[in-house]
Amino acid sequence: QVQLVQSGAEMKKPGASVKVSCKASGYTFTDYFIHWVRQAPGQGLEWMGWINPNSGATNSPQRFRGTVTMTRGTSISTAYMELSRLTSDDTAIYYCARESEDEAFDLWGPGTMVTVSS
Amino acid sequence: QSVLTQPPSVSGAPGQRVTISCTGSSSNLGAGYAVHWYQQLPAAAPKLLIYGNHNRPLGVPARFSASKSGTSASLAITGLQAEDEADYYCQSYDTSLSYSRVFGGGTKLTVL
Secondary structure, rough: OEEEEEEEOOOEOOOEEEEEEEEEEEEHHHHHHEEEEEOOOOOEEEEEEEEEEEEEOOEEOOOHHOOEEEEEEEHHEEEEEEEOOOOOOOOEEEEEEEEOOOOOEEEOOOOEEEOOOO | OOOEEEOOOOEEOOOEEEEEEEOOOOOOOHHHHOEEEEEOOOOOEEEEEEEOEEEEEOOOOOEEEEEOOOEEEEEEOOOOOOOHHHHEEEEEEEOOOOOOOOEEEOEEEEEE
């Protein structure tokens, strides 16, 4: 079954870091980019960046550079997104998504809720 | 402020037709980049609805269609059903600043 499975909900204090995992199954992990998208409560979708699972290359918008680190473990078909220096504004559901050959996000993980609160 | 502009909400009665617009600029839709559409049901992850401007993935009903022209795109839903009540997002590629992928702000569809 082709799917992305994400790690469970996290609760963190301001200033801490969080690492979310995204395990791919049912397809060749290194054949498709993995993107990270977040959604704050009641808000829209915000693109955070991508990782090329084959090379490990990453790209993210300027606003996330310095706080977002994307990595992968090819032997276990898993992508990771680490967000550091958390603030309450980082409270959101974090999704991983696979990018198809048509550059659409054709497969989504179920999401990981990250709550940042003191 | 989203790079792609969508109306915050639209509504329609069962059986009717509704459209959702997505307006971009010369750095995204106007540059020829494809637009994709996603449906997000309540408390669920987004799901790909339309890719490459007008293509439906397997399993998406033909009631859903989309088009793109210049800096604008639109999603049409005919024969509206209660199960269509959801948030809809357009998404594309953008070359301005350091953006790569961009989303519209989302449109809440209410089935009356």
